[in-house]
Amino acid sequence: VECVLFNEEYMNCTWGSREMPTVNYSLFYCPGNPLWHRNEKTSNKEVECKHYLQDQGVRVGCHFKQNELIQFQPFHVLINASVGGKTLEIARKRMFLQDLVKPEAPVNLTIHNTSNNQLQLTWASPYPTNSCLEHAVKYKSNKDTRWTELLVNRNVFSLPSVDYEKSYTFYVRSKINKFCGNTQFWSEWSVPVTWGSNSTSKGTEEEWLHWFGIRTVLVPIASCLLLLMLVILLVRMERVWVILMPRIPNPSKNFDELFITHNGNFQEWAGVPKDVVESFKPNYSENICYVTELPPKDSHEPL
Incomplete structure (x- = not known):
């Protein structure tokens, strides 16, 4: 059996391959000094593995969580195999966890x-x-x-x-x-x-992949978007020119109706009511008064 303690976070113990798929393996472990005797298969302190590692349904290892491990104490493991109703001891090992850290x-x-x-x-x-x-x-x-x-x-x-x-x-x-x-x-x-x-041109693999993605993906996309914008701009150039250089309006068209339809009658064209127009016409008459200029008295000319 081989055990590796990974970064003091968890440990995996493995004990071989699937050469005997009909054999049911079991692992027992005990921290400290177990009371294993020569003729006993387990001790009075042993604990069976809670998390077996399996390969296609066959137990090939045991996974230990951090709370199940105690460093700087002996750690004992015992592997049994059940074959045909009989239990056989496969391996028994004593180890120190501080010597298994990776x-x-x-x-x-x-x-x-x-x-x-x-x-x-x-x-x-x-x-x-x-x-x-x-x-x-x-x-x-x-x-x-x-x-x-x-x-x-x-x-x-x-x-x-x-x-x-x-x-x-x-x-x-x-x-x-x-x-x-x-x-x-x-x-x-x-x-x-x-x-x-x-290093700038080669760099690490991650940097190379990053720049490769920019050159092969982002640059063509940006070029296509720029070309599309230029086409749209050319299509709408006339509208843009009108906005930038607006045409001078011709007011003569607004007075065509005044001179053609209403013959220059501003009141009709402007929609002034007839009673208002009549109110501005004089409604009185004046008598004619003749005035004669008399010559001076010293004048010898006859009247």
């Missing part, structure tokens, strides 16, 4: 240019106790054929004497150090980070 891969890799020729790589770890970790950093330039791998005890790695004509790619992984356990389980390698002259 941390998660480091995250948030960041490169800082601390001087003209030196790089500083930093990262974070999802593991809850960072002081219990040691790390491995591997890197190479775009002109190297082999990776260089170094061990570090902190979340910092410095690379002196970099060449600005090269690009550098870095990976990081972690495992429990000798002060907190005796494990050989390394985490998975982190997502790579790239720095250098070609």
Whole structure:
């Protein structure tokens, strides 16, 4: 049976394959020192697995939640197999959980240019106790054929004497150090980070996919939309020209009815009532008064 404690969050114990599908396996576990005797199949403290891992209906492992695990105490497991109504002991193992921890891969890799020729790589770890970790950093330039791998005890790695004509790619992984356990389980390698002259064009896989999507999808769509807008603008150019340069109105058409239909009669064209028109006509007459101018008295001319 092999057990791995993943990031101190859960543990999986597996015990083989499906070579005997008719066999029903059972796992019992007990933290501390169980009272197992030589002729007994189980102890008085054992607990059967609550969450079996199955492969096509056959039990192949057991899943342990975090509240079922106690570190720095012996952890005993016993596997039985039921065949033909008989119970057989398959394996019995004593282990320490701190020796079974496999941390998660480091995250948030960041490169800082601390001087003209030196790089500083930093990262974070999802593991809850960072002081219990040691790390491995591997890197190479775009002109190297082999990776260089170094061990570090902190979340910092410095690379002196970099060449600005090269690009550098870095990976990081972690495992429990000798002060907190005796494990050989390394985490998975982190997502790579790239720095250098070609990092902008090459970059990481995520950045490349991002720019590839922009060039192959967004650029053609934007071009089609711009072409469509130009066509619509050309179709409606006359309307736009009218808005920008409005025509001078011709008022003569508004007076065609005055001169053609009403013969210049403004009152009829304006709709003035007849009684109002009649009110402006004079309704009286004046007598003619003849005036004669008399000559002066000194004049000898006859009247």
